[in-house]
Amino acid sequence: MSNVVDLGGASGAGMAWRAAAAINSGMCETVLCVLANTREAEMPRSPNRNPIREFDTPFGASGANASYAMIAQAHMHAYGTTSEQLATGVVAQRKNAQRNPNAIFHGKHLTVKDVLDSPMVTSPLRLLEIVMPCAGGAAFIVTSTKRARMLQQPLVEIAGAGEKVTHRAISGAPSLTSGPLKPSIANAYKQAGVGAKDIDLLSFYDCYSIMLPVTAEDAGFCKPGEGGRWLTEHDFSPEGDLPMNTHGGQLSCGQADLAGGMSHIIEAVRQLRGNTPDRQIANAEHALVTGNGATLSEAVALVLRGKGSK
Amino acid sequence: MSQKTLTKPGPHPTRVSQPFWDATSQGQLIVQRCQDCERSVFYPRQRCPYCWSAKLEWHEASGRGVIASFIGVYKPGHPAFIDDAPYIVALVDLEEGPRMLSNVINRSPDEPLIGQTVEVVFEAQGNVTLPKFRTVKEGSL
Numbered sequence: 420m421s422n423v424v425d426l427g428g429a430s431g432a433g434m435a436w437r438a439a440a441a442i443n444s445g446m447c448e449t450v451l452c453v454l455a456n457t458r459e460a461e462m463p464r465s466p467n468r469n470p471i472r473e474f475d476t477p478f479g480a481s482g483a484n485a486s487y488a489m490i491a492q493a494h495m496h497a498y499g500t501t502s503e504q505l506a507t508g509v510v511a512q513r514k515n516a517q518r519n520p521n522a523i524f525h526g527k528h529l530t531v532k533d534v535l536d537s538p539m540v541t542s543p544l545r546l547l548e549i550v551m552p553c554a555g556g557a558a559f560i561v562t563s564t565k566r567a568r569m570l571q572q573p574l575v576e577i578a579g580a581g582e583k584v585t586h587r588a589i590s591g592a593p594s595l596t597s598g599p600l601k602p603s604i605a606n607a608y609k610q611a612g613v614g615a616k617d618i619d620l621l622s623f624y625d626c627y628s629i630m631l632p633v634t635a636e637d638a639g640f641c642k643p644g645e646g647g648r649w650l651t652e653h654d655f656s657p658e659g660d661l662p663m664n665t666h667g668g669q670l671s672c673g674q675a676d677l678a679g680g681m682s683h684i685i686e687a688v689r690q691l692r693g694n695t696p697d698r699q700i701a702n703a704e705h706a707l708v709t710g711n712g713a714t715l716s717e718a719v720a721l722v723l724r725g726k727g728s729k
Numbered sequence: 730m731s732q733k734t735l736t737k738p739g740p741h742p743t744r745v746s747q748p749f750w751d752a753t754s755q756g757q758l759i760v761q762r763c764q765d766c767e768r769s770v771f772y773p774r775q776r777c778p779y780c781w782s783a784k785l786e787w788h789e790a791s792g793r794g795v796i797a798s799f800i801g802v803y804k805p806g807h808p809a810f811i812d813d814a815p816y817i818v819a820l821v822d823l824e825e826g827p828r829m830l831s832n833v834i835n836r837s838p839d840e841p842l843i844g845q846t847v848e849v850v851f852e853a854q855g856n857v858t859l860p861k862f863r864t865v866k867e868g869s870l
Contacts, residue, residue, distance in 0.1 A: 473740040477737065478832050479832070589830065
């Protein structure tokens, strides 16, 4: 659990009850709350307090592309993952997007060759393996279970959650082929009392093609290194053996900044309620939602539980 | 083109990091080493990230390392780098231990470079000197 609280002068008190809430919900056992200041004339770190700005940007490595391409290259080198395999995952999601009229690439079909023929942006990642920024928004409401049962929509619960932050600049990443998603997902599974075999929808944060196999490995859908092949061995459609990003993922919906990641929650809730007539997964009970930020340095996993009908 | 008048973003050294940039301007690569746990530390810190000791001292690094991963930047995020594209950005594991992000200046991004040995070279960029790397054959130094 990692939380920046900025409520001005009320921050310290705000941290206290948030820490208690995190402990009571089972997210952690102990919380360190820190507020500090320095009166030194010079800031001890870069003016924006970010090592990336001082030690990455001057080398032409600005933006997330650099970090995720480093991960893709390392995964290919370590495990033999190929661009064709990564493109297969992109195409599977684009196929799903054809059943989501709100996807920005709805009506635009894609082949593996299209992906491989798209311009290299940051090798080994090509244009169609990278999310496209777009405008948009997303929102959801969280309420008590008691209140939710009084409402018309079927209940969807947060059955488990996990969160982990490991580094800042990519040079500080503990691993280049696995991320903080792994412990986050493990914690979410543990809280929910489920495992990979119980998941009916894989709602995986897909800022880049490489995140599909890396997340599948970190979530235990295949062994480390097998994610590339895994992409070619499953049917990720709503009727398939492993429905994944049935809304098309961000690679097909576009990334409306932070709202892009929220789309994975929205789709999961809709699937678990049975609210997606054009792409409904039969009897979906559990969805695994992931989110990862910055340089694959911060991650959150949720297991959402609906009623299902199993 | 207007982009040619753009300046590449340089580092903004701080009290903690200034010795690093002073050294590169003299053609030296230095990293901090913790006097308590004896691990080398990069990027520059006030405290050791492994044992929290404040006893960090600067030492000259060998300048040799191994490429842990790399990318070819074809579409730079910052427009001042457009004329350089495609260029290689690499994560280099220094002999002393820390991993450093830099450029590899003598190779093409479509070559397999992970695991290759590199040595530091210094290049001026604006009013600072950046430590960059070139690949060397094993044992050629």
